[in-house]
Amino acid sequence: MSTKARWLLAFQLFLAATIIQVHALTPPGFTNIDCGFVDGESYTDSTTNLTYVPDHEFVEGGTHHEVVPKLISGSTDEQEKTLRSFPDGQRNCYTIPSTSGKKYLIRTTFTYGNYDGLRSSENGSLFLFGLHIGVNFWTTVNLTKQDSSDTIWKEVLTVAPDEFIYVCLVNFGSGTPFISALELRQLDDPMYPFLNLFVSVSYFTRMRFGAVDDFITRYPTDLFDRFWEAAQCYSYPWLNLTTNQTVNKLPGNDNFQVPTLIVQKASTINSGFSWLNISITAGDNLNGQSLELLPIFHFAEIEKNRPNRTFQIYSDGNELHQAFSPSYLQVDSVYLRDRYLHESGTTFTLCKTNSSELPPLINAFEAYSLVRMENLTTDTIDVSSMKQVKTQYNVQRRSWNGDPCSPKEYTWEGVKCNYYDGKQNPRIILVNLSASRLSGWINPSFRNMSLEILDLSHNNLSGTIPYNQVNSLKSLNLSYNQLIGSVPDYLFKRYKAGKPKEHDDYDMYEEENPLHSDTRRFTYTELRTITNNFQSIIGNGGFGTVYHGILGNGEEVAVKVLRETSRALSKDFLPEVQTLSKVHHKNLVTFLGYCLNKKCLALVYDFMSRGNLQEVLRGGQDYSLSWEERLHIALDAAQGLEYLHESCTPAIVHRDVKTANILLDENLVAMISDFGLSRSYTPAHTHISTIAAGTVGYLDPEYHATFQLTVKADVYSFGIVLLEIITGQPSVLVDPEPVHLPNWVRQKIARGSIHDAVDSRLMHQYDATSVQSVIDLAMNCVGNVSIDRPSMTEIVIKLKECLLAGTGKKQLVSGSYKQKDAMDAGIARQFQLLISGVPIVSNECISGGITELSYYSGSSTVEQVGA
The missing domain is CATH 2.60.120.260 (Galactose-binding domain-like)
Known part of the structure; x- marks a missing residue:
């Protein structure tokens, strides 16, 4: 071999080794x-x-x-x-x-x-x-x-x-x-033992302490490439400790595998101080009301010739961990087992015990927020089958990515699933690929699924019809293709057998099992009798039609019958009935019963003779509500919503508060109605996986933008209702051009006075101070940021005050509604890790600059400690 050839071979081997090394x-x-x-x-x-x-x-x-x-x-x-x-x-x-x-x-x-x-x-x-x-x-x-x-x-x-x-x-x-x-x-299998298929956690903060040069420590120091931010607390009374000796894991504890370099450093405080605080707060990138926090503390004693160091850990004054002593040169990780803190932010206090000779020490700290994995993935057989179908036919539908069935609102186009009430993985029961420009043979993957309906019509499929029998299949449409050969015998037999002719008698479609033992169940035949064969229509909407009815005892009722299209989406009907059967309040319309028929779903309520508030407010000049009547109606509606938000467990968000859904009885007592869009809500779980629902003009812009549902969505809608009560105008005015009612009110007041915004039918018969207070309250309700809106309890208190003031009675001091001050608004910033204490110590320790902080999702400052 020539020298040149040997050189080229050596170079190639070197290059190959280099490539292998880089990829390794x-x-x-x-x-x-x-x-x-x-x-x-x-x-x-x-x-x-x-x-x-x-x-x-x-x-x-x-x-x-x-x-x-x-x-x-x-x-x-x-x-x-x-x-x-x-x-x-x-x-x-x-x-x-x-x-x-x-x-x-x-x-x-x-x-x-x-x-x-x-x-x-x-x-x-x-x-x-x-x-x-x-x-x-x-x-x-x-x-x-x-x-x-x-x-x-x-x-x-x-x-x-x-x-x-x-x-x-x-x-x-x-x-x-x-x-x-x-x-x-x-990650390694033993790590983060609280993780499972139903529980994930989202990063909140992760900090390392001691004298650290780099603002962020990551791979390769951390073999799992976790980002550890430097606390950078270098000013008095902070003391930073370092050891060159190996800090080991506790025997048998691989739960967190904090890098050795990190636990070889720690921060403590001067012995003249006894406690330090770690405060964490949700900011702009998290909805603080939804958080369930899990803090994890990492401790290792690294000080030589150490006296006794023992301390307790509190969260906002509540003890989390009893007297704890870090092990010498062994990392000990402390966290809450099977417990999360239901807080948007909290302060952790590390406080030395009376017997301790040294103040607290900390090496590292992590915090996560709970992510509930409640939606189940589609059955793996169906997912695999649909992937093969998608690949073979090169299906270009935009929605065909991610899971085919879950979440429900993102189900693939042309696909219908059976969710089994969330008790098992969804299965695909319908695939409609009609007129989808499919060509080639029929993919055999369809036979692996539990399909009931398969429509492949109006394509260019060729070859023979598969002979493999699919027992679940009820409908197969292969028309207008280029298929050849004979029809499989099992399909031919099914075709000849046909389907039984539908019977006109609705009674045969009554569901077998009653839904709720405490709530009356009406049959379709009973409803037809009650409503005189559905003759008198008293309301109409996207959900269906409302009919007037009379029970056998002469009691008047309203019967809401869902439309065909609504029945197709009636997965929420049964939970709604169960919810309505449990809520009882004088300002919620009384729920009397339901009809559960395969061809008819209906709800039966008390009949409200004065109709709804929208009709009364804009019903012409024959009758106009007085200011006092309007305030009473507003208070009634507010009390109904307050009951849903504060007295129900879990709380209920109505999601469609509007004047058309506030009904009035013969004495003008207002009652909230129409719970078709309502959802249960807990402060720890606000992410409702649905398209933002409601009515244009009343829809909370924050909820519409984020899908993060809270009770404050109802507060926004109620603010619009208050403005309608004051002005007599609709939520959206269209002449001469569309304008949202809050903007219309602002324009009127800016160009004149509050009197220009008040309904002219009141003929100035009202207390101006009372009206101004209600306008202020309404404007606070429709604020863009939900955290700044009042609660329904605060609204009820304020309306009672306005009612007393507006009717000339002496005001009772039972509490008052107060706006949040500017300091509260400042909380909604990026995440913060704040160590605070007595005010006499300067706060000079700030971690990095703004650009660096924003890169790592939240600002982090280290300030003071306590004596």
């Missing part, structure tokens, strides 16, 4: 995706030496973009330079290979960088979208009023339900979803 730098179980990257097969990140790949193999749809270069001119992070946006479709999902049952850390990164030239994050408009982990809501990405150069990241710890994990971006209608990077890291 990415550990098993790591997936690093640069979203929107299109300039090559892969690259090695200069900071971590991890290999990043483009995202085209993991996602369908979307468009790739580059951010404005000058906004990231100083950045060494390649993932910030490109992104993929999703202007089309409500849900777009990445599909990442995984190992079923394994635990993973998943991180998503977002750098807007004004890629579209619209300055969407800085122009003041809402700019937010949602994230789903698998088929469950994970969190909201909120870029509203963020600097275009800022980078936000989200992180979740979860268990893979199958051989892949979906990470989905959900369009809320408030800005185009996009993503810059997506990273997956497999």
Whole structure:
């Protein structure tokens, strides 16, 4: 062999070894995706030496973009330079290979960088979208009023339900979803023992203490690439400890595997002090009312010749952990087992005991918020079958990504599923691919599913009809294709047998099992008798028709019958009946019973002779409500909503509060009606996986943008009702051009006085102070930020005060409604880790600058301690 040949061979071997070495730098179980990257097969990140790949193999749809270069001119992070946006479709999902049952850390990164030239994050408009982990809501990405150069990241710890994990971006209608990077890291099996298929946790904060040079510690120091922020508490009375000796795990404890480098450092305080606080607060990127927090403390005694160090841990004064002494050169992790803190933020106090010679010490701290994995994924057989169908026929339907059946509101187009009341994984029972330009043979995967209806008509399918029998199949449409051969015998027999002719007698369609023993059940025949064959219509809406009826004892009733289209979506009918049968209040319309028939679903209520408030307010000049009557009606309605919010367990959000749903009896007593959209609500679980529902003009803009439902959505709608009561105007005025009622009121007052906004039919017969108070209350109710709106209890108190003032009676001091002050508004910032105490110590320890803090999802400051 020539010298040149030997040199070339050596070079090739060296090059091959180098390539193997580079790729080996990415550990098993790591997936690093640069979203929107299109300039090559892969690259090695200069900071971590991890290999990043483009995202085209993991996602369908979307468009790739580059951010404005000058906004990231100083950045060494390649993932910030490109992104993929999703202007089309409500849900777009990445599909990442995984190992079923394994635990993973998943991180998503977002750098807007004004890629579209619209300055969407800085122009003041809402700019937010949602994230789903698998088929469950994970969190909201909120870029509203963020600097275009800022980078936000989200992180979740979860268990893979199958051989892949979906990470989905959900369009809320408030800005185009996009993503810059997506990273997956497999965790060891013993880690984070509270994780399971039904429980995931979302990152809240993760801090390391002691003297640390880098603001962020990550891979390779942390083998699982967790981000640890430096507390950077270097000012008196803080003391930082360091050891070069090995700090071991406690025997048999692999729960968290905090890196050795991190637990070799710690922070404590001068011996003249006895306690320190760690305060965490939800900010703009989290709905604080929905949080269930899990704090994790990591301690290791690293001080030589140590005297006794014992301390207790409290959360807002409640003891979490009794007297605790860190083990010498052994890390001990302390966390709440099977318990979460139902707080939007809390203060943890580490306080030394009376017998302790040294103050508290801390090495590291983590906090997570609970993500409930309540929605079940579609049966794996069906998922696999639909993937094969999609691949063979190259189906290009926008909705065909992510899970086919779950969540329900994102079911694939042309697919219907059986959800089995949430007790087992959904199965696909209908596939409609009619007129979908399919060609080739009929995919055999259909026979693996539990299909009841399969429509492949009006395509260009060829070959023979599969002879494999599908016992569940009730309807098969293969017309207008190019199929050949004979019809399978089992299909021919079914065709000849036909279906039994539907019987006109509705009684044969009565469901066998009653729904609720305490609530009367009406048959269809009874309803037909009560309503005189449904002759007298007293109301109409998208849900169906309301008829007047008379019971055998002469009692008048209203019968609401669901439309055909409503019955197709009647999954909420039974829970609604169960809810209504349990709520009883003088200002809620009385629920008398229901009809549960396969061809007729109906609800029966007390009849309200004066109709609804909308009709009365705009019913002409023959009769006009006085100011006192209007206040009484407002108070009645408010008390009904207060009962739903405060006295029901769990609380109920009505979701469709409007004047048309406030009914009046003959004495003008108001009652809330129409609970078809109502949902149960707990402060710890506000993410209702539904499209924002309600009526135009009354719909809370925050709920419409975020899908994060709270009782404050009803408060917003009630604010519109108050303005209608005051003005006599509809929620949206259309002449000479459309204008929302709150804006109309503002314009009237700005150009004149409150009298210009008040209903002229009142003829100035009202107390101006009372009217002004109600206007102020209504405007507070319709504030854009839900946390600043009053509760229904506060509204009831204020309306009682206004009623007394408006009728000339002496005002009773039973409490008053107060606006939140400016300090409360300041809480809704990014996450904070605050160590606070006596005010005489200066607060000089601040972790990093604004840009660095925004990159890591929340600001972190370290301040004072306590004596």
